[in-house]
Amino acid sequence: MIAQAQAAAAAAEVMVEDIANDVVTHLDKVPVPESDDLQGFPSIRSGSYADIGARRYMEDEHIRIDDLSTHLGSLPSPSAFYGVFDGHGGSEAAAYMKDNVKRLFLQNLQISRVDEVEDSLREAFLSADFALAEEPSVSTSTGTTALTALLLGRLLVVANAGDCRAVLCRKGKAINMSQDHRPNHPSERKRVEALGGFVDDGYLNGVLSVSRALGDWDMKLPRGSASPLISEPEIQQIILTEEDEFLIIGCDGIWDVMSSQQAVKLVSRGLRRHDDPEQCAKELVREALRLNTCDNLTVIVVCFTAKDHQRDTTPQRKRCCNISTQALYSFKSLLNK
Template identity: 85%
Template sequence: MITEASAKVMAEDTANHTLHLESVDMEGFPSIRSGSYADIGARRYMEDEHIRIDDLSAYLNSVPNPSAFYGVFDGHGGHEAAAYIKDNVQRLFLQNPQISQTDEVEVSLRKAFLSADLALAEEATVSTSSGTTALIALLLGRSLVVANAGDCRAVLCRKGKAINMSQDHRPTHPSERKRVEELGGFVDDGYLNGVLSVSRALGDWDMKLPHGSASPLTSEPEIQQLILTEEDEFLIIGCDGIWDVISSQQAVKLVSRGLRRHDDPEQCAKDLVREALRLGTYDNLTVIVVCFTAKDQQRDTTPRHTGCCSISAQALYSFKGLLHK
């Protein structure tokens, strides 16, 4: 557990950065718990993948307490790209020591998205026509960082109000259309180059220009960061199959009602999927609901070791088990 004294030292070390712990009451840190649910929907094949790590300190040293990592990967053109990214999350996203530093995490995540994209280009088992959107949510103490490439969405509930933590990267979005057209691409009937319904994704190397060239289809994520307050209740992360038929505010209302009734984030995720199915969504469906427990509830006070961001053999074994649940 990080002591109040150590928090002050961390604040002094990062005083010149936007995200710091300068005046954080350690008793106000959120206690993290999550639930998820996925369904094939009306599709013939399931191409979604996701991962939940409620306690990132079990896998990485030198991260604030609490820390957590979540990802949703919505595949297209086959399941290979999404499955590869999930199976290699540890190597692609968690091995860089910068990921545990609030002032360096954005740089780390941008590098990770680029590395993951290049890894797909070099992986013989992944077709060049297979790709995946990717949304990563990282909690470091009170700092929430969301990196997104594609049309998955993260929505924060603050006092019952929905706050979008990501933008849907559709080719029809004005800023995305402008970027695409300036790089030589076009939008036809809502599809990038008449083929793809998203303008940012990992993989899809049959649509990208050679490495080193700016491409209309990019893996560059957009990143949003904020400091959680006591008014922040939970985070919803979902693939576009949810958001095609449910608005951000409607999702927040449904989850709020569920948590008041049974306080079970997994049941809330299941309820969101079932509601999207009832409303006629045609896509695969994946939802993660992350709750920030009230500060007066019991928290894990197990001391954490500090040191370099390395993963022990035992933690790696547990991590692999988590991937294949």
């Protein structure tokens, strides 16, 4: 009963949470910024953790590339790429995305201008969706949500199709860098119904709990036709400042039981204690399990500061205990026996 009450309280907080929405969705067409003017900011460190949770099978996949220049050559410094793929109907689609990330998402990436980055990512998602349709090893009844985060200098670009979520921590405050694509969301429901689909008890056409995903070709109309289920990502961009501390990327197994602000607080506390993003990711997963999440769990934590920058190194005051004269006398008497 206690565990159920905790889960209900967490779910209630998720519903009423007030998250900042001051995310820049469309920047002016300017060159991709370098980070030289902020003296080595950001300094990239990341960690990740995954757990099967209460499910019988693990259908999540993720990827971490802290130094993208080792794969693509000369890029703004720093450069990094992260992705979380939450599969459904089987693990094939998510596994295919992870195994083919470089070819599908990075090979044709255009980065000289901000608008080119956004166009390249949008094309990459659509091409990845078509690749799943043509891949014989992937069933047409399986699919995956996809969220990617690209860092080029101080430019952070998040592309999302599905209900994974990216959350930026700015001075301790959670800023959602993606929108959960659930069929019940007003804008998604409007789009779905305008294209002939319907939402039944929160499920697209009574089947799927997301309104955007890669794969699931048995639910999509022929290529080139408008479909209620789409793979087009929503893209958010922001220029990082020294007020930005870290980014959390997680599948919906985390967000089903935890608010964005709760996750930010937990990671902030962990970084002050041990300054280890890998350990923070593990702590997020364990907290979601404690709150009785019912899904697979995958989390990536990306820090924007050098090691020990956020760690609390303040010396701890030593606690002194006063012993009464009578107690000290009794203790000495005991020793002399």
